[in-house]
Amino acid sequence: MTDFIAPQWRAVLAENALDSVDAAWTREVAWVEAPNDGRGGLSGVGRVNLSSAQGDTTGAFLKRQQNHTRPSWKHPLRGEATFKREFDMVQHLQAHGVPTLEPMLFGERHVANEVRAVLMTVALDGYQPLDALVASEEFNRMPPAEKRQLLAATAHTVRQMHLAGVQHRSLYAKHLFAARQGAGYRVVVIDLEKSRFNRVPVLRTVHDLVTLNYRTTGWSRTQRLYFFKQYYATSALSGWQRAVCKLIARRSRARLKPRAK
16 A cells, blocks of 8 residues: 555645654654553554644644554455554545544555554544543533533534444544534544444444443433434434334443443
């Protein structure tokens, strides 16, 4: 695959000596979170502040991984970097108008017995993870109308993702980032390494919304009902839609139960 550099960021990356995959691979950065060294490899995220000739500064997340792979039809034995799936899914979602990350640079290298990948995206400055926002005093103080705006924006993003044929497969609230925008909220979906295409709409819905539902304990029953109505873009759920929602609620409760030792 040819290395990707977003045209709108090429000049800024060049000014910061980060306009190549090799430069991004060797750049020293402070890890935002401790690198994952499981599965015989390494995967971590660092932050970079990019300066422009105009004096502006843009935050970016630089993700690097080594030997974190999954089998693919091109590389059934060696596999390809899981960041490759994330990059492909980000591009797919962007093409379908789904709010997600903005990629600046991507590249994959097969070096000796190693598979390396670099993915740089624009930092989500001004955004908060949905789980942290819902658990905060800020959420508790929100008027009902503003809470509904947040729920509607979340439901809209998830619905758009599913309409694009994508099942996230790890749709925890921490993988949805929200920010005030205009009169409402904008919610973007991140962490798409495990995502895949699924041709069956109800499977996309049930799998992802069970995960999201049981991890959003700060939502009331009324708010969950409002979320589902927004997700289905309806003022009244049909019999089939109510059945799906009940299935999601039942599976969510089952996942919250402590497992027997």
